Amino acid sequence: REAITAVQIERTYTKKEILSMYLNVAYFGRGAYGLESAAQLYFDKSASELTLPETALLIGMLRSPSRYDPISHPQRAIAIREVVLRNMLNDGELTEAEFAKARSAPLNVKYHGPSTGLAPHFVEMVRQALEKEAEKYGFDIYRDGLTVYTTLDTRMQEYANQAVDQHLQQYQKMFDSRWNWKKNQSILWSAIDKAIKDNPEYDDAPTPQAKKEVYNRLKSNSFFVDSVRKAEQTIQVGFVCIDPKTGYIKALVGASNYKQFKYGLNHVTQIKRQPGSAFKPFVYTVAIDNGYPPSYKLLNQPVTIIMPDGTRWTPQNFEGEFGGEVTLRDALKYSLNVVAIRAIQEIAPVNEVIDYAHRMGITTYIPPYPSIAIGTAEVIPLELTSAYGVFANEGVLTKPIFILKIEDKNGNVIESSTPQPTEVLSKQTAYIMTDMMRGVVNGGTGSRVRNYFYLDCAGKTGTTQDYADAWYVGYTPQLVAGIWVGFDDNRVHFTDADGQGGRAAAPIWGMFMKGVYDDRSIGMPVTSFVQPEGVVTATICAQTGKLATEFCPDKVTEIFNAKYLPPVCDVHTSPSSSKIPQPSGKIGY
Numbered sequence: 001r002e003a004i005t006a007v008q009i010e011r012t013y014t015k016k017e018i019l020s021m022y023l024n025v026a027y028f029g030r031g032a033y034g035l036e037s038a039a040q041l042y043f044d045k046s047a048s049e050l051t052l053p054e055t056a057l058l059i060g061m062l063r064s065p066s067r068y069d070p071i072s073h074p075q076r077a078i079a080i081r082e083v084v085l086r087n088m089l090n091d092g093e094l095t096e097a098e099f100a101k102a103r104s105a106p107l108n109v110k111y112h113g114p115s116t117g118l119a120p121h122f123v124e125m126v127r128q129a130l131e132k133e134a135e136k137y138g139f140d141i142y143r144d145g146l147t148v149y150t151t152l153d154t155r156m157q158e159y160a161n162q163a164v165d166q167h168l169q170q171y172q173k174m175f176d177s178r179w180n181w182k183k184n185q186s187i188l189w190s191a192i193d194k195a196i197k198d199n200p201e202y203d204d205a206p207t208p209q210a211k212k213e214v215y216n217r218l219k220s221n222s223f224f225v226d227s228v229r230k231a232e233q234t235i236q237v238g239f240v241c242i243d244p245k246t247g248y249i250k251a252l253v254g255a256s257n258y259k260q261f262k263y264g265l266n267h268v269t270q271i272k273r274q275p276g277s278a279f280k281p282f283v284y285t286v287a288i289d290n291g292y293p294p295s296y297k298l299l300n301q302p303v304t305i306i307m308p309d310g311t312r313w314t315p316q317n318f319e320g321e322f323g324g325e326v327t328l329r330d331a332l333k334y335s336l337n338v339v340a341i342r343a344i345q346e347i348a349p350v351n352e353v354i355d356y357a358h359r360m361g362i363t364t365y366i367p368p369y370p371s372i373a374i375g376t377a378e379v380i381p382l383e384l385t386s387a388y389g390v391f392a393n394e395g396v397l398t399k400p401i402f403i404l405k406i407e408d409k410n411g412n413v414i415e416s417s418t419p420q421p422t423e424v425l426s427k428q429t430a431y432i433m434t435d436m437m438r439g440v441v442n443g444g445t446g447s448r449v450r451n452y453f454y455l456d457c458a459g460k461t462g463t464t465q466d467y468a469d470a471w472y473v474g475y476t477p478q479l480v481a482g483i484w485v486g487f488d489d490n491r492v493h494f495t496d497a498d499g500q501g502g503r504a505a506a507p508i509w510g511m512f513m514k515g516v517y518d519d520r521s522i523g524m525p526v527t528s529f530v531q532p533e534g535v536v537t538a539t540i541c542a543q544t545g546k547l548a549t550e551f552c553p554d555k556v557t558e559i560f561n562a563k564y565l566p567p568v569c570d571v572h573t574s575p576s577s578s579k580i581p582q583p584s585g586k587i588g589y
């Protein structure tokens with residue numbers, strides 16, 4: 001049948017016309033049908049502007065668009081381009097000089113994927129969700145002319161992109177000048193080894209001998225080695241902003257190179273990393289919920305814990321400072337590791353912490369060991385961010401959503417989603433935690449936020465071992481946003497204190513919120529967190545933590561859950577008592 005069709009066509013059209021008709025519909029891979037779309041997709045230009053080597057590549061790709069894909073398989077693409085050019089040379093369409101020049105030209109691919117634009121990772125997340133829905137409802141997402149309403153706010157997305165770009169440009173430069181591959185040779189060689197074994201060319205090699213040849217060729221190919229090195233030292237990022245009342249994802253940046261979208265990994269939804277100190281709010285939430293006030297003191301002294309494998313471990317504070325007792329408020333503000341460990345041992349039992357984290361939306365496995373207090377259990381950035389939304393939303397969890405409504409081409413609603421709020425914490429506990437996390441921003445480890453953003457906000461930094469992961473999750477009364485910054489290969493890491501969450505991640509948060517709240521077209525209200533009924537402010541004795549008498553020498557104000565007000569100070573009960581030396585040892589309240 002095809003032969004007959006071809007004959008009929010040949011009678012009516014010239015060869016050139018047939019060729020151009022064919023080129024108008026032929027498949028060039030990655031969803032591109034026709035030469036014009038292919039030119040746009042791969043070279044970001046019109047077909048009429050293509051150079052000779054570019055045209056030759058696209059023609060060569062027709063044989064098997066995926067096999068000769070210039071993005072996944074640049075070497076194969078160069079080889080097939082050369083085949084086409086050589087045919088043209090043999091047919092006398094090219095001179096030797098033209099041939100030589102074209103064959104040595106770089107591929108020059110400027111991949112402009114269909115998913116690029118403001119929020120490619122968000123769009124891809126929507127596409128993947130639609131594909132799942134398609135099975136359920138039996139629609140074809142590419143042909144049925146569906147209209148999909150999403151939760152994305154394009155204005156907020158612009159600010160997210162800008163904040164990430166601006167911060168990472170500077171950070172990448174700084175990192176590149178400090179990271180030393182000579183000191184990390186073994187990481188580089190194992191990364192190259194892995195990249196070669198993942199390469200389809202290696203995979204396709206038929207015999208062990210052929211594989212060995214491919215292996216050695218790639219290993220000594222400086223272009224290949226450079227590309228691995230560059231990928232290894234690229235700072236990655238996941239940024240997400242959610243409206244905690246509705247769960248709507250308002251902005252999402254899935255990677256640092258989101259513009260090319262060559263690399264589809266979404267670092268908001270598809271990675272699991274240790275949160276470090278960004279996990280501590282779950283510990284302190286349990287303590288507060290169990291009736292311990294922010295003024296409760298714990299010893300800031302080294303503590304040794306037994307690890308799951310039976311080894312002993314003595315965690316350090318990041319700044320290495322120990323001494324005396326500190327309040328829960330200050331321990332969170334300055335992110336003191338040993339106090340978080342003592343809290344989980346003394347006032348916030350491990351199983352309760354796990355239970356609270358799960359209730360607040362963490363679905364990843366949290367092993368029942370004290371080390372989780374400083375964030376050794378991996379989490380997904382989206383879930384951690386959403387969990388902080390519970391504090392912003394007065395104890396109510398609304399799980400993140402990103403598709404509002406799907407309509408068919410006639411405007412019939414196929415599916416729509418509505419927020420499902422669940423109360424998971426008391427208003428009082430949520431507010432007390434917010435007030436403690438205000439301290440993190442105001443003078444604590446997250447104070448770089450204040451270089452950009454001045455309105456009421458709260459949050460927590462996180463940093464993991466060897467500066468492999470930097471986190472900041474924070475919120476205003478209206479929005480919660482979380483940022484993870486790190487490397488895809490977590491053996492690559494920041495080299496000094498610039499890898500702390502407060503420096504590597506928090507500035508992105510500040511820049512983003514400044515942009516959003518300054519933009520009148522978005523119209524975010526300027527409000528403060530509201531102290532709810534059931535939370536009271538009281539003056540307490542700084543020494544005993546109990547309600548102050550007129551004789552207490554140092555007084556501070558603190559907020560309390562009204563249910564758990566401390567008793568009146570019983571040390572300073574008369575004018576002379578303020579001179580009595582305070583008892584040693586741990587003091588409750």
Ligand SMILES: [Zn+2]
Nearest residue numbers: 541552569572
């Ligand atoms: Zn007192």
